[in-house]
Amino acid sequence: MTASPRGPLDGVRVVTFAPLYQGPYATTLLADLGADVVTVERPGTGDGARAQGHMFGALNRGKRSITLDLKDPAGQERARRLARTADILVEAFRPGTMDRYGLGYPRLSAANPGLVYVSLSGFGQDGPYRDRAGHDLVYQAAAGLLDALADRPGAVHPPPDLETGAIVGALYTVIGALAGLIGRSALGRGTYIDLSTQEALLSVIPLRLDPVLNGGDAPQRGGHDPGYGLYRCADGRLIALGIGFEDHFWAALCRATGLTEYADLRQADRLAGGDRIAARLSEALATRPYPEWQAEFDRIGVPVGPVNRLTDILADPHVRARKAIRTLRGHPARRYARQPLRLSGYAEPEPGPAPGLGEHNASLLRELDDTSLNPEEVSEP
Numbered sequence: 001m002t003a004s005p006r007g008p009l010d011g012v013r014v015v016t017f018a019p020l021y022q023g024p025y026a027t028t029l030l031a032d033l034g035a036d037v038v039t040v041e042r043p044g045t046g047d048g049a050r051a052q053g054h055m056f057g058a059l060n061r062g063k064r065s066i067t068l069d070l071k072d073p074a075g076q077e078r079a080r081r082l083a084r085t086a087d088i089l090v091e092a093f094r095p096g097t098m099d100r101y102g103l104g105y106p107r108l109s110a111a112n113p114g115l116v117y118v119s120l121s122g123f124g125q126d127g128p129y130r131d132r133a134g135h136d137l138v139y140q141a142a143a144g145l146l147d148a149l150a151d152r153p154g155a156v157h158p159p160p161d162l163e164t165g166a167i168v169g170a171l172y173t174v175i176g177a178l179a180g181l182i183g184r185s186a187l188g189r190g191t192y193i194d195l196s197t198q199e200a201l202l203s204v205i206p207l208r209l210d211p212v213l214n215g216g217d218a219p220q221r222g223g224h225d226p227g228y229g230l231y232r233c234a235d236g237r238l239i240a241l242g243i244g245f246e247d248h249f250w251a252a253l254c255r256a257t258g259l260t261e262y263a264d265l266r267q268a269d270r271l272a273g274g275d276r277i278a279a280r281l282s283e284a285l286a287t288r289p290y291p292e293w294q295a296e297f298d299r300i301g302v303p304v305g306p307v308n309r310l311t312d313i314l315a316d317p318h319v320r321a322r323k324a325i326r327t328l329r330g331h332p333a334r335r336y337a338r339q340p341l342r343l344s345g346y347a348e349p350e351p352g353p354a355p356g357l358g359e360h361n362a363s364l365l366r367e368l369d370d371t372s373l374n375p376e377e378v379s380e381p
Helices: 022-032 055-059 073-083 105-111 136-142 164-187 197-203 206-213 247-257 267-272 274-285 290-300 310-315 317-322 361-367
Strands: 013-017 036-041 064-067 088-091 116-121 191-196 228-232 238-242 304-306 325-328 331-337
Touching: 013 022, 013 073, 022 036, 022 055, 022 088, 022 116, 022 164, 036 073, 064 361, 073 105, 088 164, 105 116, 116 164, 136 164, 136 197, 164 191, 164 197, 191 197, 228 274, 238 290, 247 267, 247 274, 247 290, 267 274, 290 304, 310 317
Parallel strands: 013 036, 013 088, 036 064, 088 116, 116 191
Antiparallel strands: 228 238, 238 304, 325 331
């Protein structure tokens, strides 16, 4: 089989009207798989992420940018012409906004029946919350991910460090877009996908949600298994122990750390004595530096690993061996974490940097044979 120069999505065009995080992350993953991604931005200011330091660059590598004023009839018409060239369209406006611009699915699919159209929103296209404003923290809260904080004392609580809603929503955007592409060969047409970030988050917590949905009790808070946690070694380095219900791993850990009196404990017993046993384990692990413990645990097969700082990633020998960090084409000082799919038979695309605002206005309008603009309007930086 001849390797594709741009990956399995070579020849697929994605047009995205989705700024900030969730939409750009999703369409970057599609670009990493070889798709031609065109991001439509507001003239003058562009995607709001452009004002957030590295955010735009991190989420928009390898794309093309065109600026269109969607409040202007001429901009709407150019957007419709662009959509006629698309296989996938992603949008993240408030529900109903694309329809008001003449860019809703019914109108665009009439001109482009194969279009896979993905609408991203916090709460979906219908229901009582459809028009509610929100960002990632709001969707995490509504989906129950912050359940442990609901009854915790205190008037102020810091938010989670990770934008889980945007990340999970982006992954479901990719799944939906790819499912739509595959499905159109069977349906003979594209499809419309209504993706709610709240519902995406609900779908990834089945082990916590399922008991409640089926008449059981909510999972108990507390109950710390000492085999599953973070501990500090003699050199100050934190390690992560990843022992869950596997009693044989726990027994091996206890023998290695000299806590043989706990080696026969089952998980239920470990949970019951969690704090007391964790304190003893902490004392034992604090007697040797991290490299010695890692070597010992690797030898006996106990699941343990370092707590890497972000600044440790580049030097991590496994990350380096797997070439998980790459450099942008033509920009060797600009690094990024590659998408994790290793696809045999395809040459992975080598993306360039994120585009300048409107950088591809002229070339994209020429592709659309749009001669209605004068040279000043279509000039590229």
